[in-house]
Amino acid sequence: MTPQPPSRPDHSRELESIRDWLWAIEAEAGPGYFVDREPQPPYGWNLFDPEGTVVCSGSLDKIEKWLRNSRTDER
Template identity: 45%
Template sequence: MSLVKRTPKANRPYPMPVARPEDPARSRSIDAVGTAEAVGMSEVIRPMLEALSARAAVRSLTIRRVNRPPYGWEMSNDHRVVCSGSLDRLAEWLNAAERQP
């Protein structure tokens, strides 16, 4: 016997969430793609992203777009995300990491 009250689908006040597969073409890292043009970068973002990707590569990190809310960028290694948010936030994280001995 279940303690959860079951209701018919028609009486649900909200639609049930549907799992949507993430679009791999929009969340690939710049390193995996090879060029910023392949993921649709603007002329303003491209130089900053390439410079940050080069700095992150020294620490074996990659930068990729996040295609789910909150939208932005992720800097990660093979095991975890170390920083997420805007490119400015990723740059601040790298600055702090480079200052440490």
């Protein structure tokens, strides 16, 4: 049986400023990418690709920086 990717999280319980930041990161990452909380220490956040693989983890600042750097590397 093929494991299923995690479902997209519902960010409605996050503070408005965090929710807006999460949505902006997901939009910048592209279709199918999503951010969810890391449930294990040291906590933080995970950015998942459309297949459900964690492509970056850490603070939202770190994920945002990783996205910008990965976009620069493509050019």
